[in-house]
Amino acid sequence: MGNISRKKKLMYLIGICLLVTSMVLSLTACGGTKDNPDNSSDKEEISAEEKITDAMGNEVTVPSNPERVIASYLEDHLVALGIKPVAQWSVNDGASIQGYLQDALEGIPTIPHDLPFEAVQQFSPDLIIMNSASMVEGGKYDQYNKIAPTYVIGTEESNNWRDQLLRVGKVFNKTEEAEKVLEEYDQKAEESKAKIESAVGNPSVAAIWLVGGNFFVVNESLSSGTVMYEDLGLKVPEVVKEISSSGESNWNAISLEKLVELDAEHIFLINSDTASGSTALSDTLWKSIPAVKAGNVYEFSPDESWLYTGAIANEQIIDNVLESLVE
Numbered sequence: 001m002g003n004i005s006r007k008k009k010l011m012y013l014i015g016i017c018l019l020v021t022s023m024v025l026s027l028t029a030c031g032g033t034k035d036n037p038d039n040s041s042d043k044e045e046i047s048a049e050e051k052i053t054d055a056m057g058n059e060v061t062v063p064s065n066p067e068r069v070i071a072s073y074l075e076d077h078l079v080a081l082g083i084k085p086v087a088q089w090s091v092n093d094g095a096s097i098q099g100y101l102q103d104a105l106e107g108i109p110t111i112p113h114d115l116p117f118e119a120v121q122q123f124s125p126d127l128i129i130m131n132s133a134s135m136v137e138g139g140k141y142d143q144y145n146k147i148a149p150t151y152v153i154g155t156e157e158s159n160n161w162r163d164q165l166l167r168v169g170k171v172f173n174k175t176e177e178a179e180k181v182l183e184e185y186d187q188k189a190e191e192s193k194a195k196i197e198s199a200v201g202n203p204s205v206a207a208i209w210l211v212g213g214n215f216f217v218v219n220e221s222l223s224s225g226t227v228m229y230e231d232l233g234l235k236v237p238e239v240v241k242e243i244s245s246s247g248e249s250n251w252n253a254i255s256l257e258k259l260v261e262l263d264a265e266h267i268f269l270i271n272s273d274t275a276s277g278s279t280a281l282s283d284t285l286w287k288s289i290p291a292v293k294a295g296n297v298y299e300f301s302p303d304e305s306w307l308y309t310g311a312i313a314n315e316q317i318i319d320n321v322l323e324s325l326v327e
Helices: 002-031 040-048 075-080 099-105 117-122 140-147 161-171 175-200 224-231 238-246 311-325
Strands: 050-053 059-062 088-090 110-112 127-132 150-154 205-211 214-218 251-254 266-271 297-300
Touching (some): 075 099, 140 150, 150 161, 238 251
Parallel strands (some): 088 110
Antiparallel strands (some): 050 059
């Protein structure tokens, strides 16, 4: 009887040992440790954080999955890629914002367009993206970079929006998504171009901005000019060519006297003076412009996308052109 009892005890102890060993092996297989080079979560974290070189030659360490991004005046690209910034571009304490993006940016607080250091610090960003080198001149880059890793998109103030989108996509490891956005935009532009040609041929058009009683005409190769003249293939008036050749801005000043010479069949008017009565539109010279006399003026508010650029802005401009000329 004693021998049987000892055998039972021995078998019980062996069972306990096997159970403990099995549990240890199971935990090791499922969990992994920091010392384990095969730990997949560690691998993902390391690979997500990478160093990339910006347009100024700065080597920028982009954090893994940045969640508090400031990218003033680049919000169109962020929204197109499904990214929400922690703050959005504004002028005059939020009086002027990118109205056409507010469906996506509703509730996002504003930040002054010139990005004061104190305002940037208050948002505790984990990544700052700058539109151009001019925004970080005079040692400003080092100041911003102390707040958060800072990436500069381009060296010029008016950079190609397609290149900007691809660069932003690269920063967030969303290159494929950016390329898809471009592909879908080009398809929309091509289809819209065909609709316009079928309906009204190839008319000459111009985009005019009225603000503070002064008129500006869009550059033929910048902002909404690229949409009308390059993407939709509409005819460039000689006056627009002349003003664009001597002006480097997206929008260049033009006098009423010069506007009278505007050889455009259609005018897209962005009116920022509605609150003050738009008195310039009552001037005899304005009324003598051929497109105005013919009743071919289509008015839009500055809250729409004509003053901006990007895939979202440009698609809305295309819709505006179609509604004006075709539908």
